[in-house]
Amino acid sequence: xxxxxxxxxxxxxxxxxxxxxxxxxxxxxxxxxxxxxxxxxxxxxxxxxxxxxxxxxxxxxxxxxxxxxxxxxxxxxxxxxxxxxxxxxxxxxxxxxxxxxxxxxxxxxxxxxxxxxxxxxxxxxxxxxxxxxxxxxxxxxxxxxxxxxxxxxxxxxxxxxxxxxxxxxxxxxxxxxxxxxxxxxxxxxxxxxxxxxxxxxxxxxxxxxxxxxxxxxxxxxxxxxxxxxxxxxxxxxxxxxxxxxxxxxxxxxxxxxxxxxxxxxxxxxxxxxxxxxxxxxxxxxxxxxxxxxxxxxxxxxxxxxxxxxxxxxxxxxxxxxxxxxxxxx
Numbered sequence: 001x002x003x004x005x006x007x008x009x010x011x012x013x014x015x016x017x018x019x020x021x022x023x024x025x026x027x028x029x030x031x032x033x034x035x036x037x038x039x040x041x042x043x044x045x046x047x048x049x050x051x052x053x054x055x056x057x058x059x060x061x062x063x064x065x066x067x068x069x070x071x072x073x074x075x076x077x078x079x080x081x082x083x084x085x086x087x088x089x090x091x092x093x094x095x096x097x098x099x100x101x102x103x104x105x106x107x108x109x110x111x112x113x114x115x116x117x118x119x120x121x122x123x124x125x126x127x128x129x130x131x132x133x134x135x136x137x138x139x140x141x142x143x144x145x146x147x148x149x150x151x152x153x154x155x156x157x158x159x160x161x162x163x164x165x166x167x168x169x170x171x172x173x174x175x176x177x178x179x180x181x182x183x184x185x186x187x188x189x190x191x192x193x194x195x196x197x198x199x200x201x202x203x204x205x206x207x208x209x210x211x212x213x214x215x216x217x218x219x220x221x222x223x224x225x226x227x228x229x230x231x232x233x234x235x236x237x238x239x240x241x242x243x244x245x246x247x248x249x250x251x252x253x254x255x256x257x258x259x260x261x262x263x264x265x266x267x268x269x270x271x272x273x274x275x276x277x278x279x280x281x282x283x284x285x286x287x288x289x290x291x292x293x294x295x296x297x298x299x300x301x302x303x304x305x306x307x308x309x310x311x312x313x314x315x316x317x318x319x320x321x322x323x324x325x326x327x328x329x
Contacts (some may be wrong), residue, residue, distance in 0.1 A: 027268055027325070032062070038162075043208035047092070070188070074105070092256065094166070096164045100166075101322045105328050112314065117262055117264035117303075126296075127166055128212050129226075134198075143245060146180060156203045157204040177247050205265060226240055232294045234290065234294035281297070
């Protein structure tokens with residue numbers, strides 16, 4: 001080997017080793033894809049679009065929301081798990097996609113815990129039990145619904161936005177707590193589930209509060225109870241399931257969070273966490289979360305705290321799913 005080649009090799013190696021650091025220093029220099037796993041108009045989509053605009057301003061590049069819909073959010077989650085961890089793709093995940101699905105699905109093409117970089121917890125998400133005023137006028141209260149379900153075992157059904165979604169598990173937890181038998185009917189997203197309820201094909205729906213508020217205000221549906229321990233500021237006249245259905249201690253909430261692909265550089269992870277925390281802790285954003293979406297603002301500040309909550313929730317929801325006998329191939 002010629003002398004100049006031997007001298008150049010160490011220099012070239014040093015330049016190659018420095019390239020990831022240089023890329024991080026220049027990040028972000030192009031648009032960022034903010035990926036969701038649920039259709040337009042879903043709770044995930046609503047929150048992602050609300051967050052994307054101020055995040056784009058903070059980072060100085062466009063943050064573009066895209067949805068890869070299907071398989072209870074698993075299609076988007078799998079795509080993100082295999083993406084380059086360069087900070088140009090981030091995932092809007094949920095307790096459904098990354099905690100519930102870990103047990104609900106027999107096989108997943110990704111590991112919900114290991115195949116992510118935890119970035120930011122976005123808040124706790126409740127559901128509200130709704131029925132069609134036109135097609136189910138007899139359900140004037142949660143107690144009336146439970147009484148009918150007990151009188152006619154197996155006759156009632158409930159819609160959801162897909163297997164593993166909070167709208168599914170809230171119904172399963174409710175049925176078990178109330179001692180009733182109901183048929184779960186999953187739909188591919190918010191729109192079809194609402195259409196089935198309003199059309200009288202399904203009896204009830206544990207919808208997320210954000211997408212449900214408009215339907216409640218329009219008088220299209222009756223809200224029978226929220227799945228939180230206390231009443232919500234967004235729906236102050238709606239009782240909790242615990243009080244309305246005489247189910248002390250009943251609660252069923254999930255969470256939203258932002259993940260990156262596994263192996264994301266710590267500097268990018270921390271920058272995203274910092275900017276997202278600033279946005280969701282701002283008074284106007286918190287007001288939107290609480291009063292418009294019914295979401296409890298997050299008190300989980302660091303990626304490591306988020307990782308611990310995620311790990312605990314996989315175990316917690318695993319127990320619920322096994323007890324309910326829910327399983328998806």
